[in-house]
Amino acid sequence: MLPESVKKYVEEVFQTLIDPVKILLRKNDSDLSKKAEELLKEIASLNEKVQFQISENLSCLDYPCISIQGLEKDFGIRYMGVPEGGEFNVFIETIKMVSRNEYHLTERTVEFVEEIDKPVDIKVFVTTSCGWCPPAIQKAYSFALVSDYITATAIDCYAFPDLAMKYNVAAVPKIVINDKAEIIGPKDENEILGHIFSTLG
Numbered sequence: 001m002l003p004e005s006v007k008k009y010v011e012e013v014f015q016t017l018i019d020p021v022k023i024l025l026r027k028n029d030s031d032l033s034k035k036a037e038e039l040l041k042e043i044a045s046l047n048e049k050v051q052f053q054i055s056e057n058l059s060c061l062d063y064p065c066i067s068i069q070g071l072e073k074d075f076g077i078r079y080m081g082v083p084e085g086g087e088f089n090v091f092i093e094t095i096k097m098v099s100r101n102e103y104h105l106t107e108r109t110v111e112f113v114e115e116i117d118k119p120v121d122i123k124v125f126v127t128t129s130c131g132w133c134p135p136a137i138q139k140a141y142s143f144a145l146v147s148d149y150i151t152a153t154a155i156d157c158y159a160f161p162d163l164a165m166k167y168n169v170a171a172v173p174k175i176v177i178n179d180k181a182e183i184i185g186p187k188d189e190n191e192i193l194g195h196i197f198s199t200l201g
Helices: 004-014 031-044 086-100 107-113 133-146 161-166 189-200
Strands: 021-026 050-054 065-070 077-080 120-126 150-156 174-177 181-184
Touching (some): 021 031, 021 086, 031 050, 077 086, 077 133, 086 133, 107 189, 120 189, 133 150, 174 189
Parallel strands (some): 021 050, 120 150
Antiparallel strands (some): 021 065, 065 077, 174 181
């Protein structure tokens, strides 16, 4: 499924992994779920520290839904759809982030995020051809990695048109926080953080 050049790139990234990572897939009988399963199996086959499992207990909005977790911890990171196009690289980078417990946030932002003590749900609506979407996903996932109260879900608009319509997605990336605050386009972490706190009252 993956070209040899892409496999080589993934193998090189995976050489930097530290802790084992689980990739969980919640699936149904759709072609999209089958495609996701095939891709994830191939990704996991490239390094023994990456484990792939099917999970019916994964909390998510729809199928297929992917979670990247530590062996003992669910960080609340979700991807709905098949991570391809521009989202493939950020998906591989997220595996690395979870394995190494690294996040792309400043120390000051991390200090604020660690003060959060109420649930925060971040949805990032994306398309696989959007150049600004991978950085938005990475920021959202970084927030989820830092805080046990934050969950972050990237949603492929073309795979889930009903959800995109429900949340009035006209442009991507669109970030929706706690179904209250909406942010459209590329934003820095401070702006996202401000919207998170605005929804917490």
